[in-house]
Amino acid sequence: MILAEGVSGGNPTLNISIFAAFVLITLVIVIRASRNQKTAADYYAAGRAFTGAQNGIAISGDYLSAASFLGIAGLIALNGYDGFLYSIGFLVAWLVALLLVAELLRNTGKYTMGDVLAFRMRQRPVRAAAATSTLVVSLFYLLAQMAGAGGLVALLLGINGKFGQGVVIAVVGVVMIVYVLVGGMKGTTWVQIIKAVLLLVGAAAITVWVLARYGLNLSTLLGDAAKTGASLDPGKQYGKTGITQLDFVSLALALVLGTAGLPHVLMRFYTVPSAKEARKSVAWAIGxxxxxxxxxxxxxxxxxxxxxxxxxxxxxxxxxxxxPLLAQALGGPVLLGLVAAVAFATILAVVAGLTITASASFAHDIYANVIKKGEVDDKAQEVKVARITALVIGAIAIAGGILANGQNVAFLVALAFALAASANLPTILYSLFWKRFNTQGALWSIYGGLAVCLVLIVFSPAVSGETSSMLPGEHFDWFPLSNPGIVSIPVSFLLGWLGTVLSSERDDAKYAEMEVRALTGVGAEQAVHH
Structure with missing residues (x-):
């Protein structure tokens, strides 16, 4: 692997040193955090020991992924106004999470989304469905982060060949697996808090630096950017035809509704001691x-x-x-190395959060409650299964990341959001708010939403038919929209309703109990400690 000058004027040795320092410091913190992990609650939910403020910063660390930092900055630089719409969509989505989901989920669940659905439905089929959608959404999201890692490190170390970038993605995957295996949720949370602070400080420093170049005048900056081709008017990316405008509406729906269905975000609500702290953590995250x-x-x-x-x-x-290129233009190789380390931290923290969520869902929902029917004598066995699953997911993520290398990260994440909004959100909302909802409705909504969304993604321009597609040489793009949300989200809501009304199953007493617990928290703590 030859270390060429990745960016003219960049210093690969300096960049590697900063990376290594970050990884070493966070590994020490992860090892210290993992010392008192005795129970499943310690491994999955960090012993519910984090405050609302700490968890809010960790949520923002989990959420501000490579898409936010690398992908959106790139989209705004190249497409201007239309790129900024990603930022708006990602932010507005938190209002849905705050008002409809955070507190109620914290009261009704224990570790995973499957806990919430299984509260009033038949345990095994619903948990299997919830775990399936969690794994699919997490893997899509992981692909995006791994692709971001490949592109970023290639830029910094001057590795232009596919093989070299593949090696880089593999190294990122291995470090992430170590974080998850050693630190569990507690170690992962601390990595996310550190990373969120670094990201915010780094972004603030560059923002002030850029504005200082223009006499702290945003208008002058925008005018200069417009001269180089970054559009200040809407429509450069999504305004060309009726289809691209529809694609934008579809993207916006996926971004705004997807957050409240993202498994790794939902799981963070269980790391706080109470619903009040869950609500506070969302308020901090929004800020x-x-x-x-x-x-x-x-x-x-x-x-x-x-x-x-x-x-x-x-x-x-x-x-x-x-x-990273902006950092280099402002502060030379040292600032480039620091920004790269922050971006690298971003990717590591998010992939660790995704991996622990996916492995917890498999171990807790499928192994403990579907295979073992809820009769796991030894909680350590469940955690062991979670760790083995983390290894498998890490391997799949590395392979997928090598395949997805070179795609825009924000765009790949938007597809994960579409999956979360299609498979998870309708079921969660129906479960929390609709008395008649039942097992068949949940299964139709999850599997139907997931299947429709995946099929439309495979046959969309995202995968084939265009120069920017994953398979540019192929042509099976009969579905015209790059993001399927506008079709798959309503279909999932419809299937949930249809499956419910076609089934005679109904348990009003269980719903009444769930409603009281969701809104007041009564009984939630006993269930958690049980």
Missing amino acids: VIGVFYLFTLVLGYGAGALVGPKAINAAPGKGNSAA
Whole structure:
């Protein structure tokens, strides 16, 4: 693996040193955090020991992924206004999570989404369905992060060949697996808190630096960016035809409704001691995430103005390189190395969070409650299964990341959001708010939403038919929209309703108990400690 000059003027040795320092420091923290992990609650939910503020910062660390930092900055630099719409969609989504989901989920569940659904339905089929959708959504999200890692490190170390980038993705995967196996949820949470602080400080520093170049005048910056081709008017990416405009509506639906169905975000609500802290953690998350997305506006247009779309498109990773290239234009190799380390931290923290969520869902829902029918004598056995699952998921993520390398990260994440909004959100909302909802409705909604969404993604321009597709040489793109949300989300709601009314199963008493617990928290703590 030859370390060429990745970015002209970049210093691969310095970049590797900063990476290594970050990994070593966080590993020490993860090992210290993992010392008193005795129970499943310690491994899955960090012993429910985090405060609302700590968890809110960790949620923002989990949520501000490579898509937010690298993908959106690139989209704004290249497409201007239409790229910023991703920031708006990702932020507005938190209102859905805050108002409809956070507190109620914390009261009715224990570790996973399957716990909430199984509360008033037939345990085994519903848990199997919840675990299936959790694994699929997590893997899609993991692909995006791994692709981001490949592009980023290629840029910093000057590794242009597919093989070299594949090696980089494998290394990221191995480090992530170590975090999850050693630290569990507690170690992962601390990594996310550190990463959120680093990301916010780094983005703030570059934002101020860029604005200082323009006399703290945002208008002058935007004017300069517009001269290089970053559009200030809507429509550059999504306004060309009726189809692209519809695609934007579909994307917006997926972004706004997807967050409240993302398994790794939902699982964070169980790491706090009470519903009040769950609510507080979302308020903190909204604050941190909102400030960060305002920074992306300056980062994106700053990269457009100071680096230029031509140089961004010519770099390895294309749009994903906009933020690192901007850092280099401002502060040379040292700032580039620091920003790269923050981006690398971002990817590691998010993949660790996704992996622990997927492995917990498999171990808790499928192994403990479907295979063992809820009769696991030894909780340590369940945690052992979770750790083995983390190894398998890590291997799949590495292979998938090598395949998805080179795709825009924000776009790949939007597909994961569409899956979460199609498979998970309708079922969660029906479960919490509709008395008549039953097992058949839940199964139709999860499997139907997942299947429709996956089929439409496979036959969309995202996979084939265009130069930016995953398989540009193939042509089986009969579905015209790149994001399937506008079709798959309503279909999932419809299937949930249809499955419910066609089944005679009904348990009003159980719903009444769930409603009281969801709204008041009565009985929630006993269930958790049980």
